[in-house]
Amino acid sequence: MSNKNNNYLKIAVILTLVTVVEVMLPSWSPQTVYNVLLLSLAALKFWLVIQVYMHLKKDPALLGWIFGMGVFLIAGSAWAIIVMLNPNAAQPSPRSEVAHQTPEVVEIEVANPCHTPDPTPTNPCEGGEVVEMEVANPCEGGNALTKDEMIALGETVATQLGCSACHSVDGSRLVGPSWKGLLGREQEMDDGTTIIVDTAYIRESVLDPMKRAPKGFIKGMMPMGLTMTASDEEVEALLHYLASL
Amino acid sequence: MILASTLSPLMGLALVVAAFGVAVFTFYGILGLVRKKPQTVPAVPDDQTEGPPKPPEGTGVPHIKLLWWAYIASDCMLFGSLIAGYLVYKGRSLTGPWPLDVFDFQTTTISTFILLTSSLTMVLQLAAIQRGDLGKFRLWNVATILCGLVFLGYQVFEFSTFIEEGLTMQTNLFGASFYLLTGFHGVHVAVGVLWMILLLVHSFWGGVTKKKAVHVEVAGLYWHFVDVVWIVIFSVVYLMEMPGS
Known part of the structure; x- marks a missing residue:
């Protein structure tokens, strides 16, 4: 197996381990901490896959910008939608x-x-x-x-x-x-x-x-x-x- | 309920037909199965070199790759809005079944591992064809197809179990937003599987070569993207419901 394939295998092992950690994460920790941890781990996996498996690391930056733009736009919109429509985020009226x-x-x-x-x-x-x-x-x-x-x-x-x-x-x-x-x-x-x-x-x-x-x-x-x-x-x-x- | 049970097989059939149409379009239109007319290259006048310097042309990226990255960026928006929609309605269903009544974390964890593994087989498949190793390409291609099919099988099993337990798209907000999100993801996986099958068939016709490896690469980009979407869905939809959290 070539070095390239070894590298891919390593990433696969990391992805698997991160998923194991995600599933085993103590769910007794405070909700916010737990959610932030989960999202960070998901972001890590996301980043590894697009950088290595989708070759963004080696490809011209243009492709990364196109993808990043899409992710940025929808992340912003999604955040706005959730904040606007989430009743739990607002203070109860006095x-x-x-x-x-x-x-x-x-x-x-x-x-x-x-x-x-x-x-x-x-x-x-x-x-x-x-x-x-x-x-x-x-x-x-x-x-x-x-x-x-x-x-x-x-x-x-x-x-x-x-x-x-x-x-x-x-x-x-x-x-x-x-x-x-x-x-x-x-x-x-x-x-x-x-x-x-x-x-x-x-x-x-x-x-x-x-x-x-x-x-x-x-x-x-x-x-x-x-x-x-x-x-x-x-x-x-x-x-x-x-x-x- | 009666309406739902009679409509869902029809809807499923419609989705499969639509997926097939997309895949065939991809195959013919983009993989270039249709014989191209020989293009006449316009002759560049010799005196061009003496004129003002030409502006730089091109992006240094194959057009087909640019196209698929642009598609992926737009698909991000689709999934981002569906996830935002799911989160907006999270915890706001007035009737059950609620997520914890139906979720089976073990099953979903296994199917998540399988989808992650398919990403590995996908890059191995691409690395093989980039080396010109057609045999290994077919091996990893079939492995990817199998992983995709097993994942889809898990999803069919999951959906039918949920429906048996009384959760349909029309039961409550959770059902509506959950099936919409994961169903869209499932359709993406199904299209990916069809794409892989078409690549395999194409390889027997001599259409998949080292020179044309970029056609496998874009299929891989799509496949990995569907995988990273699942990474997010698994964390946001499933793990955040873990009991005790």
Whole structure:
């Protein structure tokens, strides 16, 4: 065997050993440390393969630049996408600050989250959060947003949460039902009932999407923690926006 | 569910046909099986040497290699977006099965080793044809094909086990993003295997020679790229779910 082949074999042994280390890595270490270690080892293997097996080490730098450009662009975009859409990365909204203010705006309460006559204990509408939400003063500094402003804010929130990936506003069917003419629509549900969509249902469908889904749509597809990054006011605005379409 | 079970064989068939089409296109269009018309070289006027110095031409890289590196850079974007999509929805599925319910780390580790090994056989195959050793080329070529097929077999086994355990593309966000990412990778491996088979067939027709080793080299570039993508997927999708981490 030539030297070249010996070199290839050495790389193969290193790749195998690194993979063994990856699999054996103590998973009891803190999540961040563990993830960083894993990514570093993966990057090492990645680098070895492209440098030696794909001959980037010996080939003209041009090829490395083409590839590097691709990797750089997508690494940046991927990082941006993940940071923007990851609810865990954001700080929870300071609910307590808002909660002690005097309830003022009544418009919001039209959307009563608990229309169910006899809510079961498991009904998440019963949770403290939602109750707090009703009390919450959605106006900052006493300047109540007008309805139009709420709708405009809601549209922004919907964009930021990435809702349009699955919901259209023009009536076309995507992964989720369209929002066009949502309020007052007669909707057949997957539990066999037919409901008239009201503000209470809109609220339920956003905050508790697993409860029921419109017939013909998959229940599990709404992401969990969707509204975690949004403040109470933003959630209200979102509901206003949905009802306005 | 019924829709999914009847559609998936069809989808699988469609993907195989598409993969075959891509491979045939690659074979005919790029490997140059189609007989080239003899090109008439435009005569360079003699007085050219006396004029102003010509700007430097070319990149010093065979065009076919430049092409495939550009393709690989763009494929990076495809896989990068799919991985980013997977990470955005990670931990946000509302219903199970969750990753830990279905992942079998031992099986995946074995198939990862096999794919890494196929990268070694790939470079050995290239080194052999660069020496002009057609026998060794065929040996390592067949080894690469076998590794690729075994990896695909593991993936088919994995997917069918997951589906039996109730995880389909339509079950939840995890299923949708997982099958999309690993399925795309599997299709890439399948195309790679077809490419290898075509190279083998071509070698019996006398089309694979020391002089044309660059055609094996670009096939290798593609193969190694698919391998490095798996290195990332294995770490990000599988290992980061290790229990306890």
